[in-house]
Amino acid sequence: MRTGQIRRWQSGALAHGATDPFGQGPLPWLRDDANYVDDEGRVMPWYVEHPQAGREPGVVDAPAGAGTGPRVVRPRRSPGPRTANDVDRQIKGFASSGSVTPGGSVDFRITVNPPQQFSVDVYRIGHYGGDGARLISSSPRLSGIVQPPPLVAGRTVSCHHWWQSWRLQVPAHWAPGAHVAVLTTADGHRSHVPFTVRDDRPADLLLLLPDITWQAYNLYPEDGRTGASLYHAWDDEGRLVGEEDAATTVSFDRPYAGAGLPLHVGHAYDFVRWAERHGYDLAYADARDLHAGRVDPSRHLGLVFPGHDEYWSAPMRAAAERARDGGTSLVFLSANTMYWQVETAPSPAGDPDRLISCRKHPAGSRRRRSLWRETGRPEQLLLGIQYAGRVPEPHPLVVRNASHWLWEATGAKEGDRIERLVAGEADRYFPRVPLPESTERILLAHSPYRDAAGVRRHQETSLYRAPSGAWVFAAGTFAWSPALDRPGHTDARIQRATANLLDRVCKRD
Template identity: 75%
Template sequence: MAADQIRRWESGALAHGVSDPFGQGPLPWLRGEPEYLGDDGQVVPWYVDLAASSGETPRRSHLPGPRTADDVRRQIKGFASAGAVSPGEPIDFRITVDPPQEFTVDVYRIGHYGGDGASQVSASPRLSGIAQPAPLAAGRTISCHHWWQSWRLQIPPHWRTGAYVAVLTTVDGYRSHVPFTVRDPAARADLLLLLPDVTWQAYNLYPEDGRTGASLYHAWDEAGRLLGEEEAAGTVSFDRPYAGAGLPLHIGHAYDFVRFAERYGYDLAYADARDLHAGRVDPSLYRGLVFPGHDEYWSAPMRRAAEGARDMGTSLVFLSANTMYWQVELASSPAGDPDRLLSCRKPRGDTRGRGSLWRDLGEPEQLVLGVQYAGRVPQPSPLVVRNAGHWLWEATGAAEGDRVEGLVAGEADRYFPRTALPESTERILLAHSPYEAADGRRCHQETSLYRSPSGAYVFASGTFAWSPALDRPGHVDARIQRATANLLDRICKHG
């Protein structure tokens, strides 16, 4: 394989970079100034610098820093035994190091932290690394379930629930990441944040090496060419690292909301999508469930849980687009661990084949969201305010027809008049935003809010760019921050 071909895959975002409307690849939530480059030219995340949590001045881009591991040479890559774990429970990490050498694991919690964005909460001793066996392949399904355990982290009972990242660093300076969630299923809170780990795994192309990796979107042929959905995996495994730097492609959209919500002191609990699937979420403990990132892949138990929450009076907040689009199934790994295999039936060549779109199965996503997926947005476009007198827009300064530049991006939802709507006592569209599709068609995006007969609110932003507008440098918009606060405050106080 030529060196230029290898470099194409080191970013971890070759296959899907175009779907990130902000062009920041596999680490879209990086800070602007406190970044630095490794000696291979890769951007290294600001939050892995210990100085960022100690109040010292972070290293700047002209100073040397760690290098990002890649999927070709696998300098250091790893994954966790579970997506979410409770305080007092263990979480195991399986890590490969090539060449074998010592490494460390530093654990960070994502949050506002005075603008740092994360705080270090734990550090391992130096650990002995080994080069694990090559990933196993069963058809297009790639798994590393046969890797040896490298380190066990016993979650201290005092740790806060939240989104965490384990930072893996070799002695010779290569670095990778493993995200996980700390949950407390019995704890009451105003809002439960559900991190979309099912969708994250659907996009995971590990190993992104031009030979063996596969996601639900892509795979490689023998010549190293990237193939589309017709040749992609039908089943993917959670028992493998994430491609590239080790963080999911769309993780930044969720972390933008996490920083915003923690900055303003909302009472939060955390879980992931597989907790919702497995029945570990009790909606009666919360006033609202928040889906803060791109959340495209839903199992039937996930959907039933969300519908049940709404119907019992727990509000639902969807801060992205293309939500609840594909129906998926979860199954145990070959080792018997539950919910480690993700399957989705997509049409494969035969145009008469029936896939697993919820709308094609008789349950359009509009029945839950109030709107549904309309298509991709090639270039960021303005969100155009509608019904500016509504309480959502109160104190934002937004007037009817005002344009919030760049807020319709990535993908968009809209109301489909010929598709059934959910039962509601109130329903309103709060944005109606024209944009041009890739083929030149005139399309539009819409933001929806309705109130269920149970009293629950259901909000759908209808765009990828809503969460980034809350706390991502260069994309923050005070009107969207205030509108989101209006929504959350109403849910927390009156939901």
Template identity: 75%
Template sequence: MAIEQIRRWESGALAHAVTDPFGQGPLPWLRGSEHYFDNGRVVPWYVDSTTLAADGRILPAPRGGGGRATRTADDVGCQIKGFASTGSVAPGESIDFRVTVNPPQPFGVDVYRIGHYGGAGATKITTSPRLSGTVQPGPLVAERTVSCHHWWLSWRLPVPADWSTGAHVAVLTTADGHRSHIPFTVRDTRAADLLLVIPDITWQAYNLFPEDGRTGASLYHAWDEHGRLVGEKEAAVTVGFDRPYAGAGLPLHVGHSYDFIRWAERYGYDLAYAEARDLHAGRVDPARYRGVVFAGHDEYWTVPMRRAVERARDHGTSLVFLSANTMYWRVELGHLPSGEPDRLLSCRKRRGPGRSWLWREQGEPEQALLGIQYAGQVAAPAPLIVRNADHWLWEGTEAAEGDELPGLVAGEADRYFPRAPLPAHTGRILLAHSPYRDCGGARRHQETSLYRAPGGALVFSSGTFAWTPALDRPGHVDARVQRATANLLDRICKHG
């Protein structure tokens, strides 16, 4: 039975692996780093290589801190899984955690803040009291939409007014050592140089919870009656935020934001934090900041999100897009039947009559804001080829015209589309032009873009998934990308 369950997980892991070769990023205090085993069999990132035998059997877990065995929870056993009542919370407010524990037993919650912290990647902020864990009711399923909004409260965390804002992870651990995670954000109410927007809407679009071979669904995948993974045509049209993230409880693309946070905090940039739903709901005003940074893969945007960012750009706020395939799908956020807003995410993609829900097919190509737009998946990492090396972005990097930055075009890539409208600008330049092969073997190219809007704002788009890992991820760091990013942010923060 255990072997069959792991095979179900494998199918989900394989389906998502092609979209994000970087996974979560290095979170050494939370998880192992292995994705593949010597026999070539793909396993989920949340199954520790030390607890999985070659034949698929789960082995006794290694001893953890204090002599206690630890093992990551999964979506089949749901040893411990949970979610937060809201994605972000302001200092002085409270956040509720709803947790299921199977079998029932005590559990605790350690809350970490993501940052550099001397290379550790996070620091522990607080620890819950000993909590009573119970088995919550099964998820509710309506068509393909999965929701656990009916789970009862497990722990309420009052966030002190003097807490540091930022990206946080609640680490859930049962008495017998099973472990899971819940990400959340303590958002800013103060002004800062830069606003970092964490892409919680895109995270939820990819969430396949429960990844159990039966009921889980994302905007990409679902399960058929035989436990096989089916594709986008049969996936969910609406997904809910009131459910845990699949597997270890950390979103598929979480590493991109965490890479940027570690690097930016290491070098002392003045960061404020918010989530995409905060931008959608107007809880943050991007025009208050000198620059707004979208560090993670941020594929799903609502109309209010785009309008807020366009107004900020026109007001003079610079925009920094450090990934690729940004603002590709137009989505809507809806409320639960109980009235709680922005708890359901809908995107019918290419289904039904009329045009698909691609921004570019709705008459607003993403290039009109970004300067470039999504071109396709990259079959294997390729070098980023420097272009216009005399530009100030490349200053101090020692990069020369035509230099190759190995592996910097990976995952997905953007380029300039001559037939799509460009944004209004007083100056525009392409800073990389890089050939690669897509997943069908076709030859394509990636580009990196920078333009200055009439109101003075700079808008930078890296055009590749590999930019943020090059900032602070072991095995991917590139000093030229670090310096180029610093040149950009320094100019934005100084009103250059």
């Protein structure tokens, strides 16, 4: 396999790469200089298999006492763990719950092929002096088994019948946050399982990780046969088919495709690293915690939605609206937020909120509307702007109303262009769509771009203040969070503007 080539079933981004132009970037726990580096010295994204993994070219030595005799080839050391895939399933796993409080436990269900020992290293995402994560716990050597094949009902794939492999008892002293369990087999294959340690204490900001949207995009297993997301599935010839033939229900009881990390997870991690570096008081939870009422937004000054957060249930929206109307600010740092309405259901084993359903296309003559804007409650009523479309190539974000406090001390002037900040997908203000009630409202960017058909369109960034005093900010682009702490994408103006916003939300002004 040539460097940079992506196998169909290992892509992790093949079907959706156009919506995430940033890639995953190097992972903090893969800092060995032999890992994931191509022949030109470039660090490869996690979803690209190292071309020589497990079969490095030999190192040529002269035999002892030899002058010009034949030379001996000895094996070079392995370049490190190789990414597991969904065909061979060298090691794949998932967590039995999305979030857990300190003192609780997380059960992992893991398949290992061929059966052998494996270990689990748990990392917490944060700044950590630029490392991006810290190893906080390691399992003993565990015995791995080949779990049964996934169960498929229609297009819904579930592994709820897998045996429990390991229980992580979360110590009471652990700091809440975004965590990743790194699974590694004895023969050097690796996969990942994300989970959240939830914080129930009052804090200035509650960070909500978009696990429902992550699962909507999950194509596991990417095997050319059975995997399905809310976007794609496989036909009988192993080709990807689109939404009309995709799943209408997806399960959390399965690993994430490819290396085991959600497609857009890096957007959230970018914000986490930046916010923790600057000392913001953060609590953590998942979207399903907001849905189920496990978090109380009124205990926080602001709710932060750090990444692509496209799929919302009615209870999620109601909770966000109550928060805003009660004086809790809302910060949306991406685009295409709250576009599809979803419902949750228990797993076949009875565990709540393990199934997510979104029917996007008509079923016979009956159709239940799934777009929020088709239900009479468009996104703009909460966000102040709403989804406008994809951005095939990055464009500059053009500053508007540069005298506003958000742009204070950024150096940005009216009409300045912040390069490549409108990317992936974009939102804008729709004049014919109702606006939320507000005491003040302003657009802070107005950025022209061309869509895939070459039609000229524009992106906008919005801020309004609700009658309760809550601020509601919507970035309107995928590139905002990566500009905070993604190597190669950071921008000091966006970093300062975000600090201005959060300081205002946290009453630091």
